[in-house]
Amino acid sequence: xxxxxxxxxxxxxxxxxxxxxxxxxxxxxxxxxxxxxxxxxxxxxxxxxxxxxxxxxxxxxxxxxxxxxxxxxxxxxxxxxxxxxxxxxxxxxxxxxxxxxxxxxxxxxxxxxxxxxxxxxxxxxxxxxxx
Amino acid sequence: xxxxxxxxxxxxxxxxxxxxxxxxxxxxxxxxxxxxxxxxxxxxxxxxxxxxxxxxxxxxxxxxxxxxxxxxxxxxxxxxxxxxxxxxxxxxxxxxxxxxxxxxxxxxxxxxxxxxxxx
Numbered sequence: 149x150x151x152x153x154x155x156x157x158x159x160x161x162x163x164x165x166x167x168x169x170x171x172x173x174x175x176x177x178x179x180x181x182x183x184x185x186x187x188x189x190x191x192x193x194x195x196x197x198x199x200x201x202x203x204x205x206x207x208x209x210x211x212x213x214x215x216x217x218x219x220x221x222x223x224x225x226x227x228x229x230x231x232x233x234x235x236x237x238x239x240x241x242x243x244x245x246x247x248x249x250x251x252x253x254x255x256x257x258x259x260x261x262x263x264x265x266x267x268x269x270x271x272x273x274x275x276x277x278x279x
Numbered sequence: 280x281x282x283x284x285x286x287x288x289x290x291x292x293x294x295x296x297x298x299x300x301x302x303x304x305x306x307x308x309x310x311x312x313x314x315x316x317x318x319x320x321x322x323x324x325x326x327x328x329x330x331x332x333x334x335x336x337x338x339x340x341x342x343x344x345x346x347x348x349x350x351x352x353x354x355x356x357x358x359x360x361x362x363x364x365x366x367x368x369x370x371x372x373x374x375x376x377x378x379x380x381x382x383x384x385x386x387x388x389x390x391x392x393x394x395x396x397x398x
Contacts, residue, residue: 159388159389161389163387163388165384165387177320181359181360185319188380188384189384189387192384192388194388275393277285
């Protein structure tokens with residue numbers, strides 16, 4: 149990870165970082181570039197949570213095939229997240245319902261939260277970054 | 280209070296960079312610190328010295344440069360996002376520098392607040 153080379157690590161501070169993923173995986177670059185920030189944050193040994201809401205829930209959909217649109221398929225990265233000790237994955241119940249999705253449609257294990265539960269989780273965070 | 284600022288959109292098409300600039304300038308005027316601004320996604324385009332907007336409009340890149348010169352704000356452009364978009368050291372405006380995403384994470388760890396400007 150070349151981004152690690154020029155950094156001043158070792159502060160010893162661990163903060164709660166939440167990454168709020170709101171956009172579909174393709175159509176804009178937010179999901180792909182957002183994932184890069186998540187991985188770097190985990191490399192800094194921070195306490196990382198990922199939330200998928202609105203069209204962001206589509207990022208975790210099974211069976212994504214990007215051949216037709218000729219862009220990189222980064223969907224496998226979500227399955228590799230536990231290798232980076234990123235295990236706190238949450239989806240928004242209302243966003244799933246509105247799109248006719250259930251947890252069985254997703255490529256990773258997630259915790260489904262109500263809006264109120266999501267608000268509580270968000271209130272506990274030190275840093276919330278939204279993509 | 281120390282504020283870190285993240286700018287996620289390019290100039291002119293979106294208001295994000297303008298809002299971030301006004302926030303940063305005002306925070307400094309009010310006695311707060313803005314040690315660093317990080318440019319990500321299309322936000323990296325805010326760093327180009329090649330932009331020449333009409334005389335009667337604001338120059339987004341130039342006013343970031345001036346804020347940095349006046350108040351020592353560290354203007355950091357993400358290397359990975361910049362390389363995708365053709366932003367290199369050769370086109371950077373004054374007081375911008377290219378570095379890694381670690382600089383963004385550091386803002387979250389070290390400062391009191393991280394404020395995102397984007398869509």
